[in-house]
Amino acid sequence: MNAVRERTLDSDRIAIVIPAPGWERGYQYGFTRATYLLAPRTTIPLMAANDTPLPANVALADYVACWHAAPAIPHFAMIWRSEDGVLLRRTR
Amino acid sequence: MTLLALIVVFAVGFPAARRADGDAPLLRCLGESFLLGIGICAMTLFALSIIGVRWTLLRALIAVLIVMIAVTRRAPLRLRVERLQVIDLLTLATIVGYALFATVAPPAEIDFIADWGLKARTFAAHGGINWSFLQNAWYRWDHPDYPPLLPLTFDWITLFSGDWSPQSLGMLYPAIGLALLAIIRSLFADEFASPFLASLATLAIAPLALSPWIGIAEAPIVAFGTAAVLLGRRGLMIPAALMLGFATMTKNEGLAMLVAFAIALALTQPRLVPKLWPAVAIALPWLAARAIFGLSTGLIGGPILTRAVERLRTPQILGSAFIKYATGAPLLWIGVVIALAVSFRMLREEAFALLWIGIEFAFYIAAYLVTESDVAWQVRWSWERLVSHLTPTLAFIAIVLLWRLATRGTMTTNA
Numbered sequence: 001m002n003a004v005r006e007r008t009l010d011s012d013r014i015a016i017v018i019p020a021p022g023w024e025r026g027y028q029y030g031f032t033r034a035t036y037l038l039a040p041r042t043t044i045p046l047m048a049a050n051d052t053p054l055p056a057n058v059a060l061a062d063y064v065a066c067w068h069a070a071p072a073i074p075h076f077a078m079i080w081r082s083e084d085g086v087l088l089r090r091t092r
Numbered sequence: 093m094t095l096l097a098l099i100v101v102f103a104v105g106f107p108a109a110r111r112a113d114g115d116a117p118l119l120r121c122l123g124e125s126f127l128l129g130i131g132i133c134a135m136t137l138f139a140l141s142i143i144g145v146r147w148t149l150l151r152a153l154i155a156v157l158i159v160m161i162a163v164t165r166r167a168p169l170r171l172r173v174e175r176l177q178v179i180d181l182l183t184l185a186t187i188v189g190y191a192l193f194a195t196v197a198p199p200a201e202i203d204f205i206a207d208w209g210l211k212a213r214t215f216a217a218h219g220g221i222n223w224s225f226l227q228n229a230w231y232r233w234d235h236p237d238y239p240p241l242l243p244l245t246f247d248w249i250t251l252f253s254g255d256w257s258p259q260s261l262g263m264l265y266p267a268i269g270l271a272l273l274a275i276i277r278s279l280f281a282d283e284f285a286s287p288f289l290a291s292l293a294t295l296a297i298a299p300l301a302l303s304p305w306i307g308i309a310e311a312p313i314v315a316f317g318t319a320a321v322l323l324g325r326r327g328l329m330i331p332a333a334l335m336l337g338f339a340t341m342t343k344n345e346g347l348a349m350l351v352a353f354a355i356a357l358a359l360t361q362p363r364l365v366p367k368l369w370p371a372v373a374i375a376l377p378w379l380a381a382r383a384i385f386g387l388s389t390g391l392i393g394g395p396i397l398t399r400a401v402e403r404l405r406t407p408q409i410l411g412s413a414f415i416k417y418a419t420g421a422p423l424l425w426i427g428v429v430i431a432l433a434v435s436f437r438m439l440r441e442e443a444f445a446l447l448w449i450g451i452e453f454a455f456y457i458a459a460y461l462v463t464e465s466d467v468a469w470q471v472r473w474s475w476e477r478l479v480s481h482l483t484p485t486l487a488f489i490a491i492v493l494l495w496r497l498a499t500r501g502t503m504t505t506n507a
Contacts, residue, residue, distance in 0.1 A: 010217055032206040032233065039210055040217035045230050 001037035004065045004087050007080055008041060015044040015061035017085075019069045022051040030067060038065075064088040094260040097252035098126075098267050104156045105129025107164040113323075113331040114165065116278070117172040123274030124331055126267060127315055131338035132159055134244035135374065138221070138341075142381070146219040149251045174281045177291040183273060183298050190302045191266035198258035199307020207234050208308055212246035213256050223385050236387040239378050241341040242309045258307075265311050269302040272315040276301065276488065279322050283492050285499075293491045300424075300484040310477050313342045317349045318484045324353065325445050329367040337374025345481060348455040349448075350375060356447035400461040410460060413471035419479045424487065431490035435497045442489050449482050449489075 008014060016034045020026025027047045035043040044057050058064060064076055067085045076088035102125050109116065109124035116124060136155045140147060199209060211234065214225050221244075226236040246261050253260060276297055280290035301318070303311035316339035324332035336353055339346030350371050357365050381387075403410055432439065439446060456478045463470050 028233065029202075032202070032210075035231065035234075036205045036210045036213065039213040040222070040225070042228075043230070 001034050001065065001067075003080065003082060004063070005038055005041075007087060008038070008063055010040050012062045013042040013044055013060060014038060014063045014065050015046055015058050017046060017064055017066035017069050017071060019067075020047075023047055023049050024051075034065065034067075062090050093252040093254070094249050094257075094263045097249040098263065100153075100156075100252075101129035101133050101248070101267075102126045103129070104132050104160055107160050108132060108334070109331070110167075110169075111163045111165045112334055113328055114167065116331075117174055117281075118278075119174050119274040119281075120278035121171055123271040123278070124319070126271035127275075127319060127338070128331075128334055130245055130268070130312065131241065131316075131334065131341065131374070132156060133248045134241045134338075134341065137244045137247055138240060138377065141215075141220040142377070144220075147216075147247065147251060148219075152248070152251055174278055174290075175287040177288050179288065179291040179295055180277070183277070183291070183295045186295070186298045187266050187270050187273070187302065190269060191263070194262035194265040194306045195259060196262075199262060201305055201307045203305075204258075204307030207238065208242050209246065209258060209261075210234055211240065212243035212250070212261075215240075215243055216247050216250045216256055226387055227385055232388070237382055238309075238344060239341045239346065241338060242312055245312075262306050265303065265306055268311045268315045269298075272301045272318060272484070273298055275319050275322065276484070279326065279488075280491075282326070284495055289495070293488075293495075296491065297484055297487050300480070300487055303480065305477065309343045310480060313339055313346055313349075314481055314484060316342060316346065317481055318488075320349070320353065321445055321448050321485050322488060324357070325442070327361075327364070329364055330370065333368050333370040334374070336368065336371035340371065340375035341378055345452075345456075345478070347375065349452060349481075352448050352451035352455060355451050356444050359447055360444040396462045399463075400458075403461045403467060410467055410471070413468040414475065416468075417472045417475050419476045421483075424483065428486055428490045431494045435493035438493055438496055441496070442493060445485060445489050449486055452482060 004014065014034075016031050018027050018030035018034075020030060027045075028049075031043065031045050031047075044061050046054050046057055048054055058073060058076075064071075064073055065085070065087055070078070070081070070086045073088060075090060075092055077091050078086050079089045080087040102122075105125040105128035106121075108128045109121050112128070113120065113124055133152075133156060136159060137147060137152060140151065140155060145151060199205075210231075211226075214222050218225070221240065225231065245264060249261060249264065250256055273294055277290060277294040280293045281287060284290045284293070301314065303314055305311070316335045320332045320335035320339060323335065332353075336346070336350050339349050350368070353371075354365055354368055357368070460467055460470060
């Protein structure tokens with residue numbers, strides 16, 4: 001997340017992809033930590049507290065930060081990769 | 093720079109402590125200065141945010157300078173000095189050890205990352221309280237309704253360091269503990285004829301005054317709450333009310349502390365209740381902001397009464413959680429129970445403080461009855477911290493009662 005921070009601006013909106021099976025089973029923890037590490041950037045959850053996936057929220061994001069995942073998302077291109085994940089930037 | 097920020101906090105609080113508690117001896121004055129300084133600096137940043145002034149170090153310093161000038165008492169500085177003992181060095185060594193623990197790494201508590209630290213970092217970058225961040229439903233888990241004194245204190249330190257530096261924030265915690273122990277040491281000196289016993293009693297309380305949770309709001313709420321009750325117990329209502337007010341700005345439990353204080357006072361010394369107005373005056377602006385910006389609380393959502401009735405019908409769930417997640421320090425509890433039992437006839441003399449402890453404890457139990465969260469989960473992750481709010485005061489009263497029992501016994505024997 002520190003690398004994501006270096007490659008984004010305070011005003012950016014970043015969706016967070018974490019391959020966790022549920023909100024209470026990993027997603028909340030990862031999303032919370034990401035929000036702290038990326039503050040004051042706006043982080044966007046892709047899962048609701050009732051475990052419902054929120055893929056439509058990607059439309060609100062300038063970037064998608066993916067931890068231990070590398071999904072192909074339409075209109076986003078990979079701009080950085082590490083052993084821990086990838087950072088995707090909106091292309092249009 | 094963190095040290096400089098804390099020195100300025102102390103300097104800001106000193107005239108307020110002199111004004112609020114002009115007869116305070118040295119240690120009490122020093123302790124009150126730091127705690128009141130925290131409150132004043134945080135409230136100043138809060139006020140700047142409310143009037144739309146973006147934070148800078150210069151603006152913050154000018155604002156607190158105005159407050160200092162406004163509260164300065166133009167009276168000769170005469171401070172009675174408590175007699176220190178060699179044992180006080182052991183208390184100091186305990187605080188130094190605690191300081192090493194508090195600053196060894198950035199705060200790792202999840203509540204620092206998810207709440208107190210996150211808010212402080214977001215506000216620091218925004219140059220003021222970021223209301224739209226607090227209103228954002230995506231971040232409901234960061235408890236937007238929680239009062240902002242601690243994040244604002246982190247922001248005060250950040251204004252001096254110029255950048256977000258979480259490891260340096262740990263220094264705040266030994267400073268808070270030192271301030272509370274200075275007040276306790278001074279109040280013990282007033283209770284005991286022997287300075288040696290006063291220092292020994294302070295050393296005994298030190299582990300309770302030094303909160304193990306670095307980065308979250310337990311340390312300041314323990315300091316403000318304990319100082320308020322111990323000063324109020326002595327009839328020092330202005331400093332007590334200020335401490336209570338800052339407790340309400342630290343955690344929602346601080347509001348419960350204020351109500352418990354008012355009830356305990358109404359039952360013991362009702363004519364003093366109106367003197368709590370400074371606490372109410374400090375609490376109101378945040379409550380107003382919370383209502384205006386619609387910052388929701390997780391505790392009282394949904395069918396509160398239904399939840400409470402259900403949990404009262406199945407008390408074994410709450411009871412087994414209390415047993416399973418019992419707070420540690422059995423020797424402390426054995427000591428407190430023995431002290432209260434053997435001094436049973438004298439409990440009336442400490443009715444105010446004991447009532448406050450009892451009412452606050454009842455509020456905490458009530459919170460478990462109405463909470464939206466799973467009650468066993470809530471007990472597991474909060475019970476020990478909630479009890480820590482009360483233990484320094486309880487231990488102080490237990491020690492004082494034992495001392496009175498021993499000395500009165502001696503006097504009776506001598507007679």
